[in-house]
């Protein structure tokens with residue numbers, strides 16, 4: 001049995017005002033130092049001050065948050081006892097808030113004990129509002145969080161529960177206007193890959209399909225515009241909406257092998273998530289097309305590729321994605337991203353191991369064996385097409 005899950009989503013100009021309609025007498029804002037410096041925290045604080053409520057700010061979330069960092073957020077929550085948690089920032093802030101929310105509500109649990117199978121019983125103490133400041137991860141709409149286990153040097157990708165879908169997501173375009181160009185590119189490519197993988201993986205379903213295709217359409221149209229002209233408000237708003245739609249799509253379906261390889265690359269080489277999955281995406285499509293060409297050709301048709309043959313349409317889709325990446329000044333290979341031959345050779349065993357253990361790998365339309373994962377990483381490193 002499946003459930004479609006979604007937060008209540010406020011979107012459009014001045015949608016931050018919706019924060020006033022959400023009950024909560026003690027509010028903990030979870031953010032990072034950059035968001036705080038860019039004046040976005042001030043916007044939220046000013047909104048919170050319109051109500052007679054107490055609030056506190058934790059602004060030390062780190063990029064790709066570790067268990068230790070999440071525990072610090074949870075300690076702040078235990079101390080302040082909020083009944084509303086507001087996660088303000090990119091995927092890292094929202095994911096750290098999700099992890100801390102669990103520890104705050106369930107101090108008897110360890111982070112690595114959370115899995116989609118267990119019951120968490122959240123919302124006895126607080127509810128969660130997400131205000132994304134990037135247009136990519138879609139974490140404001142999803143049931144999972146990506147946390148880094150530093151001891152194992154890997155990203156935990158099974159920290160998931162339907163209860164973790166935020167209660168509210170607020171998509172006010174003011175929060176993405178200052179997103180730097182490179183972050184615009186990388187987070188946008190993450191959203192694109194999530195939507196593509198949501199559409200093709202083995203858990204795909206009717207409810208996620210339409211969301212995935214619309215998100216892909218919007219990203220192809222508006223991501224280059226938001227990158228070329230950061231002040232293009234419409235392009236900013238559309239990419240922001242597309243990212244959350246992508247989050248809804250994959251949260252109600254799944255992602256796939258490009259996220260498995262992307263998480264491994266992120267953990268081992270500390271690459272930005274969007275860059276890692278962005279580079280992986282075309283190679284994974286080439287690898288998976290043997291078993292999912294019809295699905296990829298649906299995507300190709302959605303963005304205007306008129307080609308009868310499913311295999312050819314998929315090849316053209318890969319070319320359009322590479323063209324988009326080039327437009328966004330994003331490298332097309334791991335070597336191009338600055339990974340040395342030596343670093344690759346030393347770590348390829350670990351990359352393969354982490355990819356093979358990832359839950360995202362098992363739902364990919366074509367599930368690779370160990371040797372295929374190795375060959376896939378070699379293609380990604382060299383920039384060679386996948387022909388096996």
Ligand SMILES: [Fe+2]
Nearest residue numbers: 137190194277
């Ligand atoms: Fe992602």
